[in-house]
Amino acid sequence: MTKALAVADDVIVDGLNITERVAEIEDRGFTIVEDFITPQEVARIRHAFDSEVHITEMRAIGTKTGRTWRAHNLLAKTRAVDYLFLDSRIRALVEGVLGKYTQINVTTLFNVLPGETRQFLHQDDGLWPIKRPHPHFVCNALIALDDFDIENGATHIVPYSHKWYDRPVEQDIETLRVVMRSGTMLMWEGGLWHGGGANTSKDRERLGFFMSHNVAYLRPQEIQLLSVPREVVREMPEKLQRLLGYHRFGLGVDGRDPVDVLQDGIVIHPTAKLAEHHRADPQPTDSQRSQHSTR
Ligand SMILES: O=C(O)CCC(=O)C(=O)O
Numbered sequence: 503m504t505k506a507l508a509v510a511d512d513v514i515v516d517g518l519n520i521t522e523r524v525a526e527i528e529d530r531g532f533t534i535v536e537d538f539i540t541p542q543e544v545a546r547i548r549h550a551f552d553s554e555v556h557i558t559e560m561r562a563i564g565t566k567t568g569r570t571w572r573a574h575n576l577l578a579k580t581r582a583v584d585y586l587f588l589d590s591r592i593r594a595l596v597e598g599v600l601g602k603y604t605q606i607n608v609t610t611l612f613n614v615l616p617g618e619t620r621q622f623l624h625q626d627d628g629l630w631p632i633k634r635p636h637p638h639f640v641c642n643a644l645i646a647l648d649d650f651d652i653e654n655g656a657t658h659i660v661p662y663s664h665k666w667y668d669r670p671v672e673q674d675i676e677t678l679r680v681v682m683r684s685g686t687m688l689m690w691e692g693g694l695w696h697g698g699g700a701n702t703s704k705d706r707e708r709l710g711f712f713m714s715h716n717v718a719y720l721r722p723q724e725i726q727l728l729s730v731p732r733e734v735v736r737e738m739p740e741k742l743q744r745l746l747g748y749h750r751f752g753l754g755v756d757g758r759d760p761v762d763v764l765q766d767g768i769v770i771h772p773t774a775k776l777a778e779h780h781r782a783d784p785q786p787t788d789s790q791r792s793q794h795s796t797r
Contacts (some may be wrong), residue, residue: 504732515594523689527641531664532681533595538687539586544647548584551611551647562621562698564613569618569701576609576711577746578730583711587684588741592643595689596715600630606745607640607722608714612698613707614655620700621659623671626714627692629723634667639717642693646682647709654708655699656681656777657688664693671695680794690718718749737766 512521517537539547546669569713576583586592588604596604624730627640650656654793658677672695679699680688703707716722726746735743740761741793748760755763756771763769 509679511694513594513598513651513652516588518589518591518594520594520598523595524584527595527599527689527691530661532659532680532688532690534682535591535687536683536725537685538591538645539627541685541686544684548647549583550580551709554580554582557609557611560572562618564622564697567618569615570698571611571613573611575609575724575729576611577606579727581766583713584738584742586645586713587591587745588739592713595606595643596641599638599691600715600717601637602744603749603751604641604715605718605722605747605749606713606724606726607716608712608724610712611709611712612712613709614698615707616701616703616705618655618698618701620658621697622654622676623660623673623675623695623697625664625671625693625695630720631756635665637717638691639694639720640714641688641716642692642712642714643689643691645711645713647685647711648707649684650682650686650708651708652681652699653701653703654706656708658697658699659690660695660736661742663695664691675686689768696724712762718747718751722747732764763772 512519514520523533523535551573555576556579557571557573559572559574560568560570562572574580574641577587630639630788632639644657648654657680660675660677675695682688714723727748728744729781735746735748738746743761743764748764749760750761754760755769756774758768758771
């Protein structure tokens with residue numbers, strides 16, 4: 503059961519101090535939450551990834567080896583991680599960083615295999631051509647399913663770099679390696695310089711689950727409204743449907759709530775009438791009045 507408490511003005515959700523964590527992300531660009539998921543959850547997710555998830559890409563961005571497996575669009579492929587997008591701590595942290603209009607941007611499984619080289623440092627919010635400084639609009643999380651250590655390529659990050667607005671990413675800068683046990687979550691602000699490390703181990707993989715959110719008023723990188731089939735989305739909890747982009751925004755669908763349209767497919771408002779009807783009766787009807795007032 504979710505517990506949200508306010509202790510001395512701090513918001514605590516399921517034992518995690520959200521206020522402190524969001525402040526940490528704002529300040530140095532990232533936070534690390536140990537034991538975010540249990541070994542049993544790791545085992546369940548690993549099993550689902552092994553048995554259900556088709557892998558599409560064999561290369562990490564910026565490497566040429568083919569030694570990273572990446573599977574995108576996870577919510578079309580498995581139900582094993584739905585609950586993590588609904589996790590109250592994730593929701594509170596993401597909303598703490600991005601504000602209340604959030605949506606799912608990217609869902610990826612990646613497995614960095616022995617022999618993979620180091621990825622170049624990059625910023626995840628660099629895809630959108632928005633001049634810095636700008637309000638935070640991307641917030642990412644990476645959950646370690648294997649232990650991440652120096653040998654198998656623990657992620658490189660550059661603390662505070664999300665605030666270096668006028669500097670392009672420098673590749674030869676000193677980095678911090680995020681060594682973390684399986685079950686730990688790293689969360690960062692989209693402007694933080696980071697990249698996967700080289701896996702120099704002989705035989706140890708590095709499996710991670712990446713969940714990216716962005717603000718709901720910018721296009722997500724994976725176009726969720728197309729990526730996850732509607733018959734799959736219809737069966738999801740409403741909160742997840744909203745996070746996939748079926749959120750009410752401006753006009754909705756001809757004035758209708760996108761979640762209602764998702765269910766019944768009716769894209770023309772039932773009260774819509776041809777012009778001749780409106781000419782004959784120029785007074786708006788009550789239902790048209792209420793339709794306008796919901797915008
Ligand atoms: O491998 C990692 O730890 C990070 C991966 C990453 O940043 C990416 O693939 O864009």
